Amino acid sequence: MLKFSIAAVLIGGNGRNGAKNEAAARIAAELTALAHLSPDDALNRLNPGGQPLNAEQVAERLEKYGPNVVAQEKKKPFLLEIGERFVTNPINILLTALALITWFTGEEASDRIGAAIMFAMVVMAVFVAYFQEARSGNAVEQLRKMVSNTATAKREVEEAPNDGVVADSDDDIEMVRAVRKVEVPIDGLVPGDIVFLSAGDMVPADLRLIGAKDLFVNQSALTGESMPVEKFAAADPNAPNALEAKSLCFMGSNVVSGSATAVVAATGANTYFGALAGSLVGQRVQTSFDKGVSRFAWLMIRFMAVMVPVVFLINGVTKGNWFEAFMFAVAVAVGLTPEMLPMIVAINLAKGALKMAKKDVIVKRLNAIQNFGAIDVLCTDKTGTLTQDKVILERHTDIYGDENTRVLEYAWLNSYHQTGLRNLLDEAVLDAVDADTVQHLHAEYTLVDEVPFDFTRRRMSVIVKDKAGKHFIISKGAVAEMLAVCSSLAFEDDYKPLTSQHLGEVKAVAQEMNEDGFRALALGVREIEVKAAYSRDDEKDLTMMGFVAFLDPPKDSAAAAIEALSANGVAVKILTGDNDTVTRNVCRQVGIHVDKWLTGPAIEAMSDEELMLATRDTPVFARLNPQQKVRVVEALHRDGHVVGFMGDGINDGPALRAADIGISVDTAVDIAKESADIILLEKSLLVLEEGVLEGRKVFGNILKYIKMTASSNFGNMFSMIGASILLPFLPMLPVQILLNNLLYDFSQTAVASDEVDQEYLAKPRQWDLKGIARFMFGIGPISSIFDYVTFAALWFVIGANTTAHAGLFQTGWFIESLLSQTLIVHVIRTGRIPILQSCASLPLTVAGAVICLVGILLTALPIGAWFGFSPLPTFWWPILAAILVAYVLLTQFVKSWMVRRYGLL
Secondary structure (H helix, E strand, C coil), X not given: CCCCCHHHHHCCCCHHHHHHHHHHHHHHHHHHHHHHCCHHHHHHHHCCCCCCECHHXXXXXXXXXXXXXXXXXXXXXXXHHHHHHHHCCHHHHHHHHHHHHHHHHCCXXXXXXXXXXXXXXXXXXXXXXXXXXXXXXXXXHHHHCCCCCEEEEEEEEEECCCCCCCCCCHHHCCCEEEEEEEEEEHHHCCCCCEEEEECCXXXXXXXXXXXXXXXXXXXXXXXXXXXXXXXXCCCCCCCCCHHHCCCEEXXXXXXXXXXXXXXXXXXXXXXXXXXXXXXXXXXCCCCHHHXXXXXXXXXXXXXXXXXXXXXXXXXXXHHCCHHHHHHHHHHHHHHHCCCCHHHHHHHHHHHHHHHHHHCCEEECCCCHHHHHHHCCEEEECCCCCCECCCCXXXXXXXXXXXXXXXHHHHHHHHHHHCCCCCCHHHHHHHHHCCHHHHHHHHHHCEEEEEECCCCCCCEEEEEEECCCCCEEEEEEEEHHHHHCCEEEEECCCCEEECCHHHHHHHHHHHHHHHXXXXXXXXXXXXXXXXXXXXXXXXXXXXXXEEEEEEECCECCCHHHHHHHHHHCCCEEEEXXXXXXXXXXXXXXXCCCCCCCEEEHHHHHCCCHHHHXXXXXXXXXXXXXXXXXXXXXXXXXXXXXXXXXXXXXXXXXXXXXXXXXXXXXXXXXXXXXXXXXCEEECCCCHHHHHHHHHHHXXXXXXXXXXXXXXXXXXXXXHHHHHXXXXXXXXXXXXXXXXXXXHHHHHHHHHHHHHCCCCHHHHCCCCCCCHHHXXXXXXXXXHHHHHHHHHHHHHHHHHHCCCCHHHHHHHHHHHHXXXXXXXXXXXXXXXXXXXXXXXXXXXXXXXXXXXXHHHHHHHHHHCHHHHHHCCCCCCCCHHHHHHHHHHHHHHHHXXXXXHHHHHHCCC
16 A cells, blocks of 8 residues: 555656546546536446346456456566666666776676676576575565455346256256355456445445445545545545545555445546555655665665775876776776675565565565564554464353353344444354344344445444334443433333432443453443444433343463563554453453553543653553554654554555554455565464564665675775785786675675575564674775685795786685685674574585585686686695684684674674
């Protein structure tokens, strides 16, 4: 769901967006004309005859109008996708430009080889990332197909006659046509379809209402209005435009409360939403993860922009060959560029998505995996998360708490006859009544009208008629809200006024039920005068009949999961619409210590600052409406927390969008699934803990590459500058720098397979550029120290101290640089002692070993001459081994000191 007002897009449009706006204006005019018509005339215009569509009509209209899909991300052709990956990343653009410059200006064969290596780096980054994301996307798409949004439509269907006739085969059965309410995938709706709406539904297309009952729609995505808008079926001849028409509902909005019948006016790109949304396909709001990757990339590029000219000038001045200095500076620029960063990020995120997919977790956005690992506060509802999601009606009592059959019958009439979103409590009521009683109630009462549930009144009512023609209103809802509309109490055979004394006694009975772990709802009834239509204004002067009390036992796994999340640095806070007593009782059973709690009315009286302070030590927030849930999430944000929100109800949609990561389940209402970033096929906190840890592993492995690249590049700059000043020749040929970089980066593609130490997973991890810089300045110079040691050994011991021996010097430093970078990975990847306390994964170890072997063989085989390598003397290898051992030991010492001084980096 888009998080801004599409109405704003209409302002100042030009070009392609201008054309979109013209289409929107045309569609808006057509919809406005429909709003001016009566319901019957509108239905006949869209569906002549007003009859439900059959399969042939649906097929014809699908062919004419296309599927009901708006702003769908179409899969791009392979070459276009690859081409965009080349040109949309600043690092790829930089490398491509450097490669072109090297190719067209180079004079030696090695320059062509260097340009080819640069192209190879870009190609490797682009193709590996593409195939990893495609593999992940395909796996996740298979799971996403299991979670689809549907709409309830009235269609004419063919079915076998229900006459008990058994045929020998399907061909022997003569099918009959019947009109049925069916669940239709949203993309299968067509103009003229008759659909039904209830609380929690997304509006599946642009609709003209033909019947509505207390219908409130949230259309903030279209208009920016935060408050729900009431809609009616009657003609709206004074509507100035489509968005303000009271008889129209638009795709992109959702039903907050009430129910309606409507006819589909437009689908897909022909909707008001679709005419504008096409230009927004692919746009994403940058997350903190995206911003962190971008900031690091530009930090390295700016660092390179300062240092490379310095290297160029020093070499040009000291050696007199400005062209050679230029080619060397180009190679140094490539060496400093974190060219594999986009690929490493993509591989890690893709692998994370694949692992989550195996656990039946649907990742709608890859970056959500890292956000999963960054959360330090998880807000969740109670029902179905802490509890078993299997509500049982345990008691049905009068106002004194004694069993009462009449109360159960009234509760059944209320639950059975409502047409809105039937919840678990209603299902429990329906299951508790025996077949004979159901038959009797069916015969005795018929539905007249209803007043649907909403989260302000916290109750719902039905109006029924008995055989004598009398009308009764039956209301069921939260105890406090029901007492507010009751004026009398039902005693054994009499009704008495509700006095303050009686009020206290009734509340005490409800409180006792809550303290026993029950969720109690109250029942109110009164005979009501006969009239054409009823509304919430009729919910008054009711007689309090008694209570229905439900039990939703805690899940066996809830306590262990909460303990595990807490051990991993994630605080669990309960945000629920249920009352605080029941919620606290459940929390105690699952190990959440509750010494403070807040209710919705108390939050309403708080300022934003007061609420922020209160969230620090309050684990339970009860009796919340949707906006109060959003306020709690926003208060946690202001206090510096990364917040996850798990919900599945209509009242959770706004909070799911407000959180850093929204988590829902496949059984959630449409708007909750649409608002979520991650969808669980199993509603369990244990799955959440696994997701949190997986997110931290992904982020940890990405940071390993970043820390290694940053520290290595920083140290290499000091080495390059010093060598350029001290040596009469280039310390390494441009093609050798490029080859070194290519081999090292290739070895790092396996970092996504690496394990992450338990202490790193123990708490949430977020971007910390200061920590990365500290690591770069602390570890980077160490590599430079041993580069200078290598220079000294090559110059004084090996004798590579003249221009004639430049190839020997360059080969020696190439090997030392490649092996030290590749081996030091095992030190940098962990806060522990490498190998002894923490081993790298087998793929990372093998990749490093293979690359080291390839580098050594390149210098020894005839092919090495292509890159300017010279064979190294045998006694160089013990010297190199000593340098590498000393380098590893000093790096481990400094790293351990930094871990003790600053904590894990």
